[in-house]
Amino acid sequence: MSGAHGVVxxxxxxxxxxxxxxxxxxxxxxxxxxxxYHLLSVxxxxxxxxxxxxxxxxxxxxxxxxxxxxxxxxxLEDLLLLWDEIFACDNTKCKKVEAEESSNCxxxxxxxxxxxxxxxxxxxxxxxxxxxxxxNATSCLQKLVNFPNDVNLEKLxxxxxxxxxxxxxxxxxxxxxxxxxxxxxxxxxxxxxxxDSSSYPRTLLNVVPESYWEEKWRVLHNEEEHKQGVGxxxxxxxxxxxxxxxxxxxxxxxxDPPPLMKTVSIKLPEEPSSVIRSLFGSDExxxxxxxxxxxxxxxxxxxxxxxxxxxxxxxxxxxPPSPIHGLENSSVASNSSVDENExxxxxxxxxxxxxxxxxxxxxxxxxxxxxxxxESTGKSVAGVKERSFSGKxxxxxxxxQNGVEGATCEGCxxxxxxxxxxxxxxxxxxxxRNLGEAMxxxxxxxxxxxxxxxxxxxxxxAMSALNELRKISNLLSQM
Amino acid sequence: xxxRVDHEYDYLFKIVLIGDSGVGKSNILSRFTRNEFCLESKSxxxxxxxxxxxxxxxxxxxxxxxxxxxxxxxxxxxxxxxRGAVGALLVYDITKKQTFDNVNRWLRELREHADxxxxxMMTGNKSDLNHLRAVADxxxxxxxxxxxxxxLETSALEALNVERAFQTILTEIYHxxxxxxxxxxxxxxxAALPGQGTTINVNDPSGNDKRGCCST
Numbered sequence: 045m046s047g048a049h050g051v052v053x054x055x056x057x058x059x060x061x062x063x064x065x066x067x068x069x070x071x072x073x074x075x076x077x078x079x080x081y082h083l084l085s086v087x088x089x090x091x092x093x094x095x096x097x098x099x100x101x102x103x104x105x106x107x108x109x110x111x112x113x114x115x116x117x118x119x120l121e122d123l124l125l126l127w128d129e130i131f132a133c134d135n136t137k138c139k140k141v142e143a144e145e146s147s148n149c150x151x152x153x154x155x156x157x158x159x160x161x162x163x164x165x166x167x168x169x170x171x172x173x174x175x176x177x178x179x180n181a182t183s184c185l186q187k188l189v190n191f192p193n194d195v196n197l198e199k200l201x202x203x204x205x206x207x208x209x210x211x212x213x214x215x216x217x218x219x220x221x222x223x224x225x226x227x228x229x230x231x232x233x234x235x236x237x238x239x240d241s242s243s244y245p246r247t248l249l250n251v252v253p254e255s256y257w258e259e260k261w262r263v264l265h266n267e268e269e270h271k272q273g274v275g276x277x278x279x280x281x282x283x284x285x286x287x288x289x290x291x292x293x294x295x296x297x298x299x300d301p302p303p304l305m306k307t308v309s310i311k312l313p314e315e316p317s318s319v320i321r322s323l324f325g326s327d328e329x330x331x332x333x334x335x336x337x338x339x340x341x342x343x344x345x346x347x348x349x350x351x352x353x354x355x356x357x358x359x360x361x362x363x364p365p366s367p368i369h370g371l372e373n374s375s376v377a378s379n380s381s382v383d384e385n386e387x388x389x390x391x392x393x394x395x396x397x398x399x400x401x402x403x404x405x406x407x408x409x410x411x412x413x414x415x416x417x418x419e420s421t422g423k424s425v426a427g428v429k430e431r432s433f434s435g436k437x438x439x440x441x442x443x444x445q446n447g448v449e450g451a452t453c454e455g456c457x458x459x460x461x462x463x464x465x466x467x468x469x470x471x472x473x474x475x476x477r478n479l480g481e482a483m484x485x486x487x488x489x490x491x492x493x494x495x496x497x498x499x500x501x502x503x504x505x506a507m508s509a510l511n512e513l514r515k516i517s518n519l520l521s522q523m
Numbered sequence: 524x525x526x527r528v529d530h531e532y533d534y535l536f537k538i539v540l541i542g543d544s545g546v547g548k549s550n551i552l553s554r555f556t557r558n559e560f561c562l563e564s565k566s567x568x569x570x571x572x573x574x575x576x577x578x579x580x581x582x583x584x585x586x587x588x589x590x591x592x593x594x595x596x597x598x599x600x601x602x603x604x605x606r607g608a609v610g611a612l613l614v615y616d617i618t619k620k621q622t623f624d625n626v627n628r629w630l631r632e633l634r635e636h637a638d639x640x641x642x643x644m645m646t647g648n649k650s651d652l653n654h655l656r657a658v659a660d661x662x663x664x665x666x667x668x669x670x671x672x673x674x675l676e677t678s679a680l681e682a683l684n685v686e687r688a689f690q691t692i693l694t695e696i697y698h699x700x701x702x703x704x705x706x707x708x709x710x711x712x713x714a715a716l717p718g719q720g721t722t723i724n725v726n727d728p729s730g731n732d733k734r735g736c737c738s739t
Contacts, residue, residue, distance in 0.1 A: 071599050071600070073600070074599075074600065099606075101603065103569070103600055103603075104569065104570055104603075105569075107568060107569035107570075107597070107600060108568040108569045108570075108571075111568045111569070112568065116565070116568065180535075180587075182537065182572050182574065182587040182589070183574070185570075185572045186572040186573070186574065189570075189571055189572055503704075503707045503708075503711060504707060504708050504711035504712070505711060
């Protein structure tokens with residue numbers, strides 16, 4: 045490391061920003077942490093969302109990681125290898141960012157910083173499955189801080205290298221975007237504790253090179269292969285068949301990696317999120333089929349629309365492995381009414397999509413959908429609406445984008461309709477609907493407690509409702 | 524799914540370990556959670572985490588313990604550690620007067636950043652080093668009395684009073700929480716039946732706009 049003069053200088057990690065340019069005015073370690081989380085949010089939005097919702101603030105663990113450059117996490121032997129990699133990276137500030145006075149992530153704005161950030165993210169991704177299976181902030185942190193020592197460092201480094209370019213891009217983009225694009229982070233759910241966690245500009249996805257997503261998907265997919273079996277027992281029966289089907293597809297893709305493409309197609313805004321969505325689903329259940337399709341059919345917007353109709357993605361996407369707790373409930377509620385109307389099932393799809401850019405909740409168009417839902421399915425919609433908020437909006441936004449570029453929402457509606465009968469067993473649907481309604485009732489009870497704002501009186505009521513919900517979720521997991 | 528595993532307890536309490544650098548917080552923690560002691564332990568960077576489940580008056584209580592770094596340089600970041608903590612174990616070193624003098628600073632920090640109802644327990648650690656003692660047991664007790672804290676002298680090395688310190692603070696927290704729950708229950712049972720039906724119907728349709736944030 046070139047002393048204290050480079051961009052990444054640990055000695056200054058705890059003093060207020062040495063660059064004087066920081067928007068936040070926080071110490072570099074916090075900036076670095078938020079830059080790292082930011083990268084995570086681009087690479088693996090569901091995981092990022094999960095961590096943010098639990099209140100796992102990045103500095104709790106990244107302070108330890110970065111302070112001694114991962115010195116506590118690996119054996120000396122591994123550490124020397126890692127440090128070689130780190131110090132081999134250039135530590136001069138990126139030109140692009142230098143021009144920007146108000147860089148948000150100044151500390152990591154060098155190839156070395158990008159590598160460090162990318163490495164940290166690859167460490168988090170390594171723990172992905174176990175983090176997603178943890179519903180408790182402290183337990184997550186415990187896992188992150190006690191990093192397993194039997195990891196294959198070379199793999200981590202390889203993954204970090206694959207993310208490095210993106211890390212640099214995201215860093216610089218982030219700072220530019222922050223200046224030009226005052227997107228308000230409207231991550232309504234959860235305490236948005238981390239500084240930057242959910243506030244990256246939503247346009248970012250469009251700018252990420254397309255090839256990246258393919259590569260990312262493959263990297264992640266490979267990783268998932270190793271993680272198989274985690275939490276598998278708890279996967280509801282319905283999905284078992286799926287995963288088998290999907291596995292076949294996966295192996296096919298793997299042996300036949302699609303060519304990297306650099307063309308800027310209409311699909312651009314669509315594809316990254318599709319991939320994310322599939323990553324989201326891929327968790328333990330290997331529902332990577334979407335990805336497969338996206339990758340193979342490098343076509344136009346219609347491809348994306350067709351996907352929804354193919355019956356491969358629907359419904360199950362947001363089932364229990366979902367990192368977002370709320371979705372777990374809501375997905376069932378919405379499943380239950382899938383055959384009632386198509387708008388509803390559309391909602392399900394949207395919901396399955398990870399809340400990549402939870403921002404822009406205040407957009408106009410979404411309300412149309414809510415109204416539509418309200419009319420058609422009456423009360424059972426309420427719960428769905430509540431939980432699927434973020435996902436829905438993202439979808440709508442995407443549809444908007446598509447609309448601008450020639451595609452329309454009708455396409456989506458049609459495809460949603462076609463997905464109905466195909467995959468959904470009627471009997472299951474009936475019982476699911478009942479369960480969904482039961483859940484909704486309980487959700488409403490809890491809501492009413494919130495809205496009346498009397499925690500003392502409502503606590504018991506809410507607790508009993510929560511217990512009911514828990515019972516239902518147990519029931520569903522055992523189906 | 525993981526929820527079920529996580530819910531194998533009746534209560535979940537977050538406890539923070541605070542005190543000057545080198546007083547033995549991390550060893551108290553390792554003694555309590557893993558019954559280990561390490562003479563050459565490294566200084567904590569940021570925060571470390573451990574959990575232990577124990578029985579208190581027939582209830583299963585899971586303690587999440589945040590072992591914070593005592594070093595000054597981490598101060599800017601540590602204030603966030605107190606969020607959600609219901610108990611604090613404030614540790615000083617009986618062989619170092621300075622660490623005892625700083626107890627007041629830590630108390631101030633707790634008052635500034637932590638919940639006002641946080642249960643604080645003060646412990647004078649390293650009681651095995653009696654021949655190097657710089658803080659009298661009585662001084663500790665006097666301060667504890669003055670500040671309204673529980674107090675114990677502990678030795679992580681000899682495993683003396685460590686378990687008891689945690690047991691004491693957790694029991695105290697449990698009493699407070701169960702008392703609150705009881706009060707809430709009574710209040711709720713008085714108002715529950717008439718309240719329930721109406722609130723749902725009245726609030727549900729109008730609450731759409733709120734839901735975005737309430738659902739969090």
